[in-house]
Amino acid sequence: MSLIQWYPGHIAKAERQLKEHLKLVDVVLEVLDARIPLASHHPRVNDWIGSKPRLLVLNRVDMIPESARQAWVSWFKSQGETIYFTNAKQGEGVKAILKAAREVGEEINEKRKNRGLLPRPVRAVVIGLPNVGKSALINRLLGRKVVASARRAGVTRQLQWVRISDTLELLDAPGIIPSRLDKQEDAVKLAICEDIGDAGYDNQRITAALVDLVVEMQYDEILKSRYALDPRTMTGEEFIERLAQTRYKEDKERATMQILNDFRKGIMGAIPLELPPVG
Numbered sequence: 001m002s003l004i005q006w007y008p009g010h011i012a013k014a015e016r017q018l019k020e021h022l023k024l025v026d027v028v029l030e031v032l033d034a035r036i037p038l039a040s041h042h043p044r045v046n047d048w049i050g051s052k053p054r055l056l057v058l059n060r061v062d063m064i065p066e067s068a069r070q071a072w073v074s075w076f077k078s079q080g081e082t083i084y085f086t087n088a089k090q091g092e093g094v095k096a097i098l099k100a101a102r103e104v105g106e107e108i109n110e111k112r113k114n115r116g117l118l119p120r121p122v123r124a125v126v127i128g129l130p131n132v133g134k135s136a137l138i139n140r141l142l143g144r145k146v147v148a149s150a151r152r153a154g155v156t157r158q159l160q161w162v163r164i165s166d167t168l169e170l171l172d173a174p175g176i177i178p179s180r181l182d183k184q185e186d187a188v189k190l191a192i193c194e195d196i197g198d199a200g201y202d203n204q205r206i207t208a209a210l211v212d213l214v215v216e217m218q219y220d221e222i223l224k225s226r227y228a229l230d231p232r233t234m235t236g237e238e239f240i241e242r243l244a245q246t247r248y249k250e251d252k253e254r255a256t257m258q259i260l261n262d263f264r265k266g267i268m269g270a271i272p273l274e275l276p277p278v279g
């Protein structure tokens with residue numbers, strides 16, 4: 001049995017809705033999770049966006065170390081991409097995105113003018129996988145709360161354009177990229193980071209994978225000092241078991257949730273789960 005179970009009906013619906021959103025806009029702001037920029041990018045997004053300009057936003061920059069941030073800047077540059085880092089919760093990095101989006105808007109209008117067309121406000125949308133921080137970013141871009149930045153139960157309402165500047169308007173609701181189905185390894189990272197939406201998974205197996213990954217990324221010292229257990233001498237599963245024995249009266253579920261929540265809340269420290277591929 002695979003680690004992550006999907007609900008294909010939901011995915012098909014999300015894909016249809018995203019395509020509808022994308023039809024309406026000139027510019028796309030794609031939000032990735034800075035801890036897993038590769039796993040949080042859907043391979044088909046490029047096709048869906050087509051030739052429209054896109055700004056790549058790596059959110060949750062507060063959850064990765066400076067070294068990882070620099071490594072990603074260089075790597076994306078080598079791929080011909082400019083990236084923008086944000087902490088949408090605190091508002092960090094948002095001004096640079098506003099500036100870049102405005103510039104893209106001006107360029108589009110310049111082209112329209114050259115073709116003899118009247119300038120008009122350029123329309124943008126924020127898209128990304130579930131829970132990557134889209135709503136938080138929209139609220140920061142607009143300087144006020146237009147979207148509830150937390151779990152909402154499928155509230156449908158009219159989409160609205162909100163003016164950012166004379167030349168730029170933003171769709172007040174994010175476009176949700178459906179989960180990717182192609183690689184289990186990436187799906188596990190998405191589950192660890194909670195960027196996964198409607199998928200079923202086993203917390204214990206996900207957390208064991210998290211421990212293994214943290215060791216692989218050479219951040220094992222963080223685990224060792226926090227839980228007084230050396231993860232290098234055991235597997236992730238054994239680590240949970242030992243933690244349950246030493247701290248939680250054999251309760252593996254409590255040990256699991258302690259580790260997973262510590263990571264998800266950033267309490268463990270800034271730990272990247274991916275670094276750029278070498279070569």
Ligand SMILES: Nc1nc2c(ncn2[C@@H]2O[C@H](COP(=O)(O)OP(=O)(O)OP(=O)(O)O)[C@@H](O)[C@H]2O)c(=O)[nH]1
Binds near residue numbers: 089128134137149
């Ligand atoms: N630490 C940290 N937390 C963030 C950041 N951005 C968003 N969050 C938190 O991440 C959670 C999800 O943010 P949302 O803005 O609701 O994400 P979303 O992509 O709109 O989520 P869905 O509507 O489920 O698709 C919230 O608890 C935010 O407070 C960030 O840059 N750093």
